[in-house]
Amino acid sequence: MDKVVIVTGAGRGIGAQTAKLLASQGYAVAVNYLKNHQRAKEVVEDITASGGRAFAVQADVSDEQQVEAMFAQVSERYGTVTHLVNNAGVLFSQCTLSEIDLTRFKKVMDSNVVSCFLCSKTFINQLDSSGAIVNVSSAASRTGAPFEYVDYAASKGAMDSLTKGLSLELASRNIRVNGVRPGCIYTEMHADGGEPGRVDRLGPQLPLGRGGTALEVAYTIAWLLSDEASFVTGSFIDIAGGR
Ligand code: NAP
DSSP: OOOEEEETTOSSHHHHHHHHHHHHTTOEEEEEESSOHHHHHHHHHHHHHTTOEEEEEEOOTTSHHHHHHHHHHHHHHHSSOOEEEEOOOOOOOOOOGGGOOHHHHHHHHIIIIIHHHHHHHHHHHHOOSOEEEEEEOOTHHHHOOTTTOHHHHHHHHHHHHHHHHHHHHHGGGTEEEEEEEEOSBOSTHHHHTTOTTHHHHHGGGSTTSSOBOHHHHHHHHHHHHSGGGTTOOSOEEEESTTO
16 A cells, blocks of 8 residues: 655645655655645645655645545545644744633644644544554643743643544554654744744753754654554654753
């Protein structure tokens, strides 16, 4: 069976590097994006120029109908989806919890947790064989991200619980579910949080003395999806420079 993967939020950052790496390893890749068609198109062009297989698929992964339509489109093109990377996520401006309004809190939960639930559910309901999911959580699930984004941290904590529970539900089907917890990775997400230079500020304080790259996260995701990690499920790998 062909290895077919959906990487959510793959137009830029960690998702884009993961999509490119997986394509180089022989996966047919669905490059999901929300708004930025141009960036997703560039990822697909990079992959196809190197001889890989990929196409861009627009869907808001916090919307059930759009998730179902995305899986249908991918299966029609490449066959059953065998691997899933729940990478799409958002964060908003740094502030204290008392400054977060309900609309923002719900938006973060929808984008980061509901998306993971919907994509995972749709994935396992269409899969007859073994397979693997990697959930892109965050070091924030451990730290709580005080004075920055407690809402974001809470969403990643929920994602970790979902990872653990689902891994145990699916173990007998040999569908593995693992999580990665990046921290301080050079991507455009920090600008959305209000501080584009955040990684330059915090990187030197980490035990490894620097921020990380999206490719360093992608290598770990690719390993967890691969058969080399065939005895690993319900596990979390911190990719946060030692913190
Ligand atoms: P990023 O550059 O902001 O990319 C996130 C992507 O998610 C965007 O391209 C966006 O698509 C997409 N997205 C957002 N909401 C979506 C939705 N509802 N449906 C479909 N796509 C959606 O972020 P990143 O830094 O690469 O982060 C990727 C993942 O790693 C996130 O889950 C993040 O929480 C996690 N993470 C990052 C860091 C870090 O330091 N960078 C640390 C810990 C964890 P469009 O551009 O098309 O709108």
